[in-house]
Amino acid sequence: MSIRTENIKYVYSEGTPFRTLALDDVNVTIDQGEFVGIIGHTGSGKSTLIQLLNGLELATEGIVEVDGTIVGKDKKKLKLIRQTVGLVFQYPEYQLFEETVAKDVAFGPMNLALSQKEIDFRVKEALELVGFNYKKIKDASPFEISGGQKRRVAIAGVLAMKPDYLILDEPTAGLDPAGRNEIFHQIKKLHESSNFTVVLVSHSMEDIAKLVDRVIVLSKGKIHMQGSPKEIYLQAEELEKISLGIPQIASIVRELRKRGFNIRQDILTIEEAKTEILKEVRRRNV
């Protein structure tokens, strides 16, 4: 079971002076159970790519395949694909519209024509998955809760569809550090506990470095490189060329190494860096 794209191209505004090639010959495979990060600069095609993965946009050329089903114009298949591949947009709180949180989360399952009992069950489950106390939150108005809470409600709205793949587009954009950590923590837990396949889209390496197993770097509509976060960070120059930074801690390590510190190159977290630097300092003092 996997999502696969084969040589996809996507062209915006064909036949006008504004024609742009948003995706150019992209091949990606996302296997079930993986935690994948897609990073790229604004306009690199990452948002277009994820919309192709659940059939909101259709590729101009090439094939998108979800669990063996080819994404096409067939409405029934599209509905199934959109249920299998849950997509959480940037600023998803702007899609909330119902009077109560519970009703809003129920919107997705209702569209799947499930029984009321199943819907209620899923709403409760989804809200708990994103860390809410169901009883406390269910009757609140989605317009009167905090920004971070709104966002979690919106994510629950997608989770209630029970997707096998969960794609999140910049899920922490515009949140304060506390809200950001909260969301990342929940996403990590989701991936670990329920074996969701998670795809995290971001423009910042900092955010996804610690979370994902594999990073796909997009630049100007093409896959620039892919690999484990550590492999990607070793090519810091390459990343800077396409105006993507590396995490602060990685650049500190790089600078220290340049100045003759004998420490490991592939450090991602502050903890790792601390141990390495202390080791080196001790070595020097001896």
Next chain:
Amino acid sequence: MFKNLTIGQHYPVDSPIHNLDPRLKIIMTFIFIISLFLIESFTGFLFVVAFLTVTITISKVPVKFVIKGLRPILFIILITFIINLLMTPGRVIFTLGFIKITEEGLRQAGFMAIRLTLLIMGTSLLTLTTSPIILTDGIESLLKPFKRFGLPAHELAMMMTIALRFIPTLMEETEKIMKAQKSRGADFESGNIISRAKNLVPLLVPLFISAFRRADELAMAMEARCYRGGENRTRMRQMKILKGDYVAAFVFAVYFAAIIVFKIW
């Protein structure tokens, strides 16, 4: 789905027509509309088409773009054509059951369709070659004399500017919310009228909320920069009548004179 809407869309290139004074362009467009209704012969329309073709060529806007603006009103043109065709009394040249087509009707319908087509093409040339902001500047300046009668010219122009400015933003927003709801299984395309209207709720509620939020933020931002209406306001872009404007006005006067000569003849 909103990608082929051209009404009010500015085509940004540098051309003699783009650089004309907006007031002049608005006045000329008005007179152009009047001229269309003065014409009563096909030769006259041929002349207008020639004039319009030359103008479009000078403006560097692709003809395709000008014609695309016709698409939304194609239906109206068709209806006008049919009504004129069937409702004009005169010498009958064709009958089919209760349908009678007269020679006058055919003429009238043809004229009306041509008039509307040229009217839209001419006016969309105005919006294609003038950015909305400059256009409202022009309107404001033209409305100034009516201030004496209590017409809030500046406020009207400002409201128009804001409305125009937010059309693309709101369309983008609509598309985004639509996609978000679609990925939650919403269906905007099938079902009967009632269920379709019902299905719009998940789209309209968030859209209105965001529109109000934007309005609020904008008002706040304007106030923070001490905006308080038109009184004593100076502008960054002063409108000046240049040599090109005199040339354009002269050419246009020749055009209009020719139309009147046609008419009298």
